[in-house]
Amino acid sequence: MKKEFFFKLLDAYQRYHHSAITTKRIKYEQIISVINNITNNQRFCVEKVGYSFEEREIFLIQWGQGDVRILLWSQMHGDESTATRAMLDVWNFLISDDDFNEIRNDLFKKVTLIFIPVLNPDGANLFQRRTVQGIDINRDAIKLQTPEARILKKVIDRFHPDFGFNMHDQSLYYSAGDSPFPASISFLAPAYNYAKEINTQRENAMAIISYMNNLLQKIIPGHVGRYDDTFNPRAFGDNIQKWGTSTILIESGGYPGDGEKEYLRKLNFALLLASFDAIAHDAYRISTNHPYDSIPYNIKDRFFDLLIRNAVIEIAGKEFKVDIGINREEENYNDSNDFYFRSFIEDMGDMALYYGYEELDVNGMKVKAGKSYPYRFETQEELERADFDIILKNGYTSVVVDDAILTRPFCDYPVNLVHRRKVKSADFKIIPEGPADFIVMDELVVKHIIVNGFVVNSSTAGFGVKNGLTYRY
Ligand SMILES: [Zn+2]
CATH class of the missing domain: 3.40.630.10 (Zn peptidases)
Known part of the structure; x- marks a missing residue:
């Protein structure tokens, strides 16, 4: 034919x-x-x-x-x-x-x-x-x-x-x-x-x-x-x-x-x-x-960019199971054709009837909000020398930096950069509309890391996420 x-x-x-x-x-x-x-x-x-x-x-x-x-x-x-x-x-x-x-x-x-x-x-x-x-x-x-x-x-x-x-x-x-x-x-x-x-x-x-x-x-x-x-x-x-x-x-x-x-x-x-x-x-x-x-x-709205299924989270010592739907919103940057992602929790709860372009079934493992690394980086040079692999493997999804380093609303590092005075406790909670920064724990081991809505496996070297990571002001 x-x-x-x-x-x-x-x-x-x-x-x-x-x-x-x-x-x-x-x-x-x-x-x-x-x-x-x-x-x-x-x-x-x-x-x-x-x-x-x-x-x-x-x-x-x-x-x-x-x-x-x-x-x-x-x-x-x-x-x-x-x-x-x-x-x-x-x-x-x-x-x-x-x-x-x-x-x-x-x-x-x-x-x-x-x-x-x-x-x-x-x-x-x-x-x-x-x-x-x-x-x-x-x-x-x-x-x-x-x-x-x-x-x-x-x-x-x-x-x-x-x-x-x-x-x-x-x-x-x-x-x-x-x-x-x-x-x-x-x-x-x-x-x-x-x-x-x-x-x-x-x-x-x-x-x-x-x-x-x-x-x-x-x-x-x-x-x-x-x-x-x-x-x-x-x-x-x-x-x-x-x-x-x-x-x-x-x-x-x-x-x-x-x-x-x-x-x-x-x-x-x-x-x-x-x-x-x-x-x-x-x-x-x-x-x-x-x-x-x-x-x-x-x-409408049956898909998420990333859907984490079967996560166990804990509030006030009580554990429960949820699916977490995350969207990666594209933000225009400057007057160029450039953009970066700002990810957030779109919805959580029973998402059995929903789908993710990317899905991660964590099978009842514990999901915790990402933490901020307790050391403050004062200069760009110091930040360049940081070992992000170690930082991530220890469950930190952001690092604290001096104001002067925060020149753009996103960065090229595999973590979020945070200015200390601006951090609110809500920035580190798993809640609807909250940030999509978590760690997935298999007992005491960090199994997956999610930074700004992108999954980064701790065993993976290199991250390759374009504009994937934002400052949080
Ligand atoms: Zn149209």
């Missing part, structure tokens, strides 16, 4: 991967320089379609001469860049000259692709969801109080697209239904009224989602989720569906080991191109074992 286009795209992906941009945090200027490069290509038509609140130019990019108009917009939420990066790869595919030429030329004749990459460039540069006005563009479809929402509305009114791809990222912590799999890709064919009726446009959106789900189930079975279709009268997706465009929401969630979402970006790339091809040939209404209605709903 002939290999499907989708799988051929996955095989050939390295050719099209825009390898200069591989992290979630991107500066808009990096995207503009890619856009400047494609303006030289005859098949692309690039125009400035308006300005963000902070006067950044927003671009509209067209490719193709077909009657079927497909609009895609990404990053209306500034910290959701997976689809923007996939768009760069799609453009690379479209400008290439290789064994896919037949499909490429056929697409060019049959469809017109209209891209708005990064609808919220101000938010993107700050890596934040909302615009600098503090407004969520996706709740501004009616009031149009943000220039970015007005641009999207203007583009929709101008083109009356047949299909609209509304590209987002979602929480890493959702499961795909009641399952041990995170919702790595989620879909929705939004409702256009409170009765959730299904007209031709919405039916087509559902059919494309079924088409994509059928492909995904072959490579990430069980990892696809669906959003609840309660009508949201303020949201763009719902309104664009109402205005007559078959609207498809695609959300990239979490996939194990894919911190920068490069794998999900690759899936976005292949899903988009395969869908364009199916639309061009009116070939997406297939019968499949994985129709729209079979996709399980997302279940």
Whole structure:
């Protein structure tokens, strides 16, 4: 049997991967320089379609001469860049000259692709969801109080697209239904009224989602989720569906080991191109074992970054058993694309129905709060000479240092740095929202050490956790 286009795209992906941009945090200027490069290509038509609140130019990019108009917009939420990066790869595919030429030329004749990459460039540069006005563009479809929402509305009114791809990222912590799999890709064919009726446009959106789900189930079975279709009268997706465009929401969630979402970006790339091809040939209404209605709903907050199971902890001399769910929150650092982790206990108690991207079953061993090393380091040089292996093996997860050493909110050492005067007793308790710094004791031996939500085995030399360790002020 002939290999499907989708799988051929996955095989050939390295050719099209825009390898200069591989992290979630991107500066808009990096995207503009890619856009400047494609303006030289005859098949692309690039125009400035308006300005963000902070006067950044927003671009509209067209490719193709077909009657079927497909609009895609990404990053209306500034910290959701997976689809923007996939768009760069799609453009690379479209400008290439290789064994896919037949499909490429056929697409060019049959469809017109209209891209708005990064609808919220101000938010993107700050890596934040909302615009600098503090407004969520996706709740501004009616009031149009943000220039970015007005641009999207203007583009929709101008083109009356047949299909609209509304590209987002979602929480890493959702499961795909009641399952041990995170919702790595989620879909929705939004409702256009409170009765959730299904007209031709919405039916087509559902059919494309079924088409994509059928492909995904072959490579990430069980990892696809669906959003609840309660009508949201303020949201763009719902309104664009109402205005007559078959609207498809695609959300990239979490996939194990894919911190920068490069794998999900690759899936976005292949899903988009395969869908364009199916639309061009009116070939997406297939019968499949994985129709729209079979996709399980997302279940919120079923995952943790690290789940410690069967821990025994002690308060006031009384022992009891808990599971401890820990999340590693990414904090933006400075104005660069850098970040560090600040981990905390998200929940504790019976977590039997929950899952961890990483799990540690301590089998009833005692878990104690990390301690602070009783010696105060006065200088950076002194700290450099410290034997952290010994410090950790003795159950210390932080060391006390002089104020002057605390220059950043994180450090490159395998322990937390603490300024003595600021330490409160709550900093060393195992409580919800408390710090994720513990030792796991097997009788009298330190078996595992958890510093800032990362497991460090005391027998392991070297730690290799990027930005894993924070100062506590
Ligand atoms: Zn979003």
